Amino acid sequence: MKEILLGVNVDHVATLRQARGTTYPDPVHAAAVAEHAGADGITIHLREDRRHIIDRDVYVMAKTLQTRMNLEIAVTEEMLNIALEVKPAYVCLVPEKREELTTEGGLDVAGQLDKLKDAVSRLSAAGIKVSLFIDADKSQIDAAKAVGAPYIEIHTGCYAEAITDAEQQAELARITDAVKYAHGIGLVVNAGHGLHYHNVKPIAAIAEIYELNIGHAIVARAVIDGFAKAVADMKKLMIEARLGV
Ligand SMILES: CC(=O)[C@@H](O)[C@H](O)COP(=O)(O)O
Numbered sequence: 001m002k003e004i005l006l007g008v009n010v011d012h013v014a015t016l017r018q019a020r021g022t023t024y025p026d027p028v029h030a031a032a033v034a035e036h037a038g039a040d041g042i043t044i045h046l047r048e049d050r051r052h053i054i055d056r057d058v059y060v061m062a063k064t065l066q067t068r069m070n071l072e073i074a075v076t077e078e079m080l081n082i083a084l085e086v087k088p089a090y091v092c093l094v095p096e097k098r099e100e101l102t103t104e105g106g107l108d109v110a111g112q113l114d115k116l117k118d119a120v121s122r123l124s125a126a127g128i129k130v131s132l133f134i135d136a137d138k139s140q141i142d143a144a145k146a147v148g149a150p151y152i153e154i155h156t157g158c159y160a161e162a163i164t165d166a167e168q169q170a171e172l173a174r175i176t177d178a179v180k181y182a183h184g185i186g187l188v189v190n191a192g193h194g195l196h197y198h199n200v201k202p203i204a205a206i207a208e209i210y211e212l213n214i215g216h217a218i219v220a221r222a223v224i225d226g227f228a229k230a231v232a233d234m235k236k237l238m239i240e241a242r243l244g245v
């Protein structure tokens with residue numbers, strides 16, 4: 001049984017902090033608790049509008065994380081320069097629209113090959129492992145391979161937001177096919193967005209998935225159960241899925 005890793009996204013600990021402009025709760029503290037509870041990495045999305053994670057969080061976590069940072073950023077000069085200065089273990093390039101409530105879809109790699117090739121090349125030259133946040137779409141997977149990204153993260157939002165069982169099963173089949181195809185052409189395949197305690201197991205059971213990045217649901221559960229238990233419970237579900245229990 002291949003282990004599946006959990007990247008805990010602490011963005012929405014910062015959402016609570018930004019809601020009042022206080023210094024608490026601190027996503028740096030939450031990240032330390034998550035790592036102690038079994039997180040294999042910490043994911044943070046530094047959005048252009050800094051609605052949750054702010055620059056200070058990135059620079060402090062670069063010094064304090066015991067596992068590794070997966071920094072999600074848009075493909076802009078501002079963000080690329082921050083990534084090249086901080087040099088996190090991983091950078092995941094994501095699409096971003098200021099008006100969106102949350103990430104709405106995958107990055108259009110196929111439609112901007114030269115721009116992505118340049119970004120991937122610059123980040124990789126700095127020793128950063130680059131992932132592209134894309135839809136479960138073979139043309140986008142091929143494009144990710146073409147621009148030299150070693151990792152992709154399949155957007156699971158359509159699966160998570162499916163209304164009927166039939167729709168969810170269709171999205172699961174689409175994701176499964178995409179993961180296996182991407183793995184088959186040599187990409188390391190992660191997945192994430194909208195996963196929670198009641199929908200994570202079928203995704204975690206896909207053997208070729210390397211890591212799941214999960215945030216909103218863990219932070220929401222932590223409000224009731226505490227952060228350590230929320231992380232540990234999610235990791236337990238993922239391991240159970242891999243064991244087929
Ligand atoms: C890229 C992705 O799916 C998540 O990291 C998401 O972007 C979390 O941040 P928001 O909730 O601000 O969209």
Ligand SMILES: NCC(=O)COP(=O)(O)O
Nearest residue numbers: 009192193194214215216
């Ligand atoms: N890339 C997905 C991620 O980091 C967390 O997404 P969500 O679980 O907050 O929807």
